[in-house]
Amino acid sequence: MNNGFFNMPSDLQHSYLGLIGLHLQEALLPVAIGLLLSLPIAQLCVRFKWLYPPVLWATTVLYAIPSLAFFVVLIDYTGQTKTTVVIPLSLYSLVVLVPAIVDGVRSVSPETHAAAVAMGIGPVRRYLQVELPIAVPAIFAGLRVATVSSISLVSVGALIGNQGALGNLLQDAMTFHRPIYAVSSVVTTAVLAILADTALVLVRVALTPWLPKSGRRALRGRDRANGDAGADRGAGKGPATGEPLDGGTTDVRPTAGSTL
Amino acid sequence: MIGALISIEAVSKRYPDGTVAVDGLSLEVPDRSITVLVGPSGCGKTTTLRMINRMIELTGGRILIDGEDIQHKPVNALRRSMGYVIQNAGLFQHRTIADNIGTVPRMLGWSKAKARERSMELMERVGLDTSMAKRYPYQLSGGQQQRVGVARALAADPPVLLMDEPFSAVDPVVRRGLQEELLRIQEELGKTIVFVTHDIDEAIRVGDMIAVLRTGGRLAQYAPPDQLLSTPADAAVEDFLGADRGIRGLSFFGTDALTVDPGGIVASDATAQQVSSRATEGLGHLLVVGVDGRPLGWADAARLRESGAAAAGPKGGPAQLLPHGQAFRHGEDSLRVALDCAVLSPTGWAVAVDGEGRAVGVVSQEQIAAAIRAAHSQRGTAPVDVGAAR
Incomplete structure (x- = not known):
């Protein structure tokens, strides 16, 4: 892999690093949007328990829509742009993030919740200062899956023209009969996913000095508090990834490929 | 506030x-x-x-x-x-x-x-x-x-x-x-x-x-x-x-009103003569205390009168010491503790000590029972009244 792995074909109009930047942008923006959407949705689901099953159903159905179908519909409105890629990816991330946040907030023990109420901590302050910080490990477990999944899914943007970032290399590999482009695309995407995942773990560790170092004791507590919250969400449709230690009971959802 | x-x-x-x-x-x-x-x-x-x-x-x-x-x-x-x-x-x-x-x-x-x-x-x-x-x-x-x-x-x-x-x-x-x-x-x-x-x-x-x-x-x-x-x-x-x-x-009943008998205590260096002068009725054993006043154990009263307490010291003499068991703090502990001490004592007598752990007297189960009755009647909470009411 002399020149080819790092030297990009000119039709992509990007250097190798430029392509990486574009890829990260298209992958991380949907996760950020997904997180911003999930926080209020999850809070509503915690507040109004009846809302949770239909919301789960809706996010799962959205996830079941192939991205190609999304593109076909969206292309009429948003054209062959980044937006057309970002919208479906944002919606896909909900399927992981909403349950993760709901589980996280629910993992606050009834005693801690009662103590907070009894201390005169109002609902808003309680959410921001007690529930959300305690939900951080579960939220990050969800973020990790969503991020890795999103990084791999961006490649499908190649289907609508030039919006697949590193995924466009796959197409070029076929067009120019240069397998090295495909190797470059796949390896780079995988490395990006691993690095992003590691970064999230580091941020999580920095945010949660209060977690037992082994992670086990807190987990057991959380498992007990959660019961089998995962059961009502049905089975994920792809192979489970992520690290169960950090994931708590968060149902780890499918990642790459299943909606291609 | x-x-x-x-x-x-x-x-x-x-x-x-x-x-x-x-x-x-x-x-x-x-x-x-x-x-x-x-x-x-x-x-x-x-x-x-x-x-x-x-x-x-x-x-x-x-x-x-x-x-x-x-x-x-x-x-x-x-x-x-x-x-x-x-x-x-x-x-x-x-x-x-x-x-x-x-x-x-x-x-x-x-x-x-x-x-x-x-x-x-x-x-x-x-x-x-x-x-x-x-x-x-x-x-x-x-x-x-x-x-x-x-x-x-x-x-x-x-x-x-x-x-x-x-x-x-x-x-x-x-x-x-x-x-x-x-x-x-x-x-x-x-x-x-x-x-x-x-x-x-x-x-x-x-x-x-x-x-x-x-x-x-x-x-x-x-x-x-x-x-x-x-x-x-x-x-x-x-x-x-x-x-x-x-x-x-x-x-909930204190031991302040409980009378303990200091006559049942002998020092570990007491002679046979000194022991003989102690006569506590119904007490077959005497409590031997060390020089610091802390209880060492019970010794057979008759033996002590013959040979003196020194022979029955902690190192063991003709009269072996029986363990004195738990002691109660007189005036501080409750009647429940005193009764418990008496029940557990090998002689049936409880040992009363002061705040520093020095023996101040001995008291029998019967005397504790009498104190319980007295305490009840004083408070007007005699258990018999409950039975009658029901």
Whole structure:
């Protein structure tokens, strides 16, 4: 892999690093949007328990829509742009993030919740200062899956023209009969996913000095508090990834490929 | 601020589905005392407690604190004026111990430094090393966490403390320690404490007043612990109190009035002649004490008269010493402890010691029994009266 792995074909109009930047942008923006959407949705689901099953159903159905179908519909409105890629990816991330946040907030023990109420901590302050910080490990477990999944899914943007970032290399590999482009695309995407995942773990560790170092004791507590919250969400449709230690009971959802 | 008077007046809690958790409950919680709500599960004790800080809103009657209706106060201000201690402590796992304790002071607008200083002070008060201030809850044992829970409740110096089965989740030895700590803190601070438990022994140990509730949220009896034990209101309360309530009730009788006989004690260097001058009726054994006055053991009285106590010293002589067993502190321990010592003693006589552990006398089971009868008749709580009433 002399020149080819790092030297990009000119039709992509990007250097190798430029392509990486574009890829990260298209992958991380949907996760950020997904997180911003999930926080209020999850809070509503915690507040109004009846809302949770239909919301789960809706996010799962959205996830079941192939991205190609999304593109076909969206292309009429948003054209062959980044937006057309970002919208479906944002919606896909909900399927992981909403349950993760709901589980996280629910993992606050009834005693801690009662103590907070009894201390005169109002609902808003309680959410921001007690529930959300305690939900951080579960939220990050969800973020990790969503991020890795999103990084791999961006490649499908190649289907609508030039919006697949590193995924466009796959197409070029076929067009120019240069397998090295495909190797470059796949390896780079995988490395990006691993690095992003590691970064999230580091941020999580920095945010949660209060977690037992082994992670086990807190987990057991959380498992007990959660019961089998995962059961009502049905089975994920792809192979489970992520690290169960950090994931708590968060149902780890499918990642790459299943909606291609 | 110190304790406040809580009046619970005909309070009811009826849920929309018709379930009645508390039914017309009236209680006068005296200030600066520990009032225990006790009863089987489903008796509405926790509901009652939570109605005091309006975590549960009452549906009938009213609750007054120092004459003021709690419904007229802003709810969060009301709650911050009451400390709350819960089972398993319910600490904020993401905050350090010092930050946990300082939660309410910070909300009340204290400066960071002042809240921190207060946290340190309270850690010492509840018996925690201040080096733990920067640790997180997971690094503490269950008992230590519960101490933090108590400290956190005391942080803003509220006049009222609500304790919801605070010590139920820790093992019996730790629980005992926490109970003693609570009594010590209460002696220093004089809060008005409402304490919920399902454990009648705990209720008797910590309570100044005990309200026994029955299923359906009705008051079965409201009395001080000694009165509860000696005269339960009905068969249900008696059943709830469990076995041995007569013996347990003796915990509330002191040994000040108990006469102990110093004649049963001989020094370990006493001669046969000195021993002979001691004659305690009905006492086949004499208590040998060391030069420091501490009991060494029982020796056969007849042998001692022949050969003197020196021969029966701890190194063993013709008269072997019998172990003296537990001794009770005269005037400090209860009649229950004295009786227990006598029952466990190989001679049937209990050894009384002073604060420094020096023997001051001996007393027989019969003499203790007489003291129990006298104490009962003095209080007018003779157990026979209960039987007659039923």
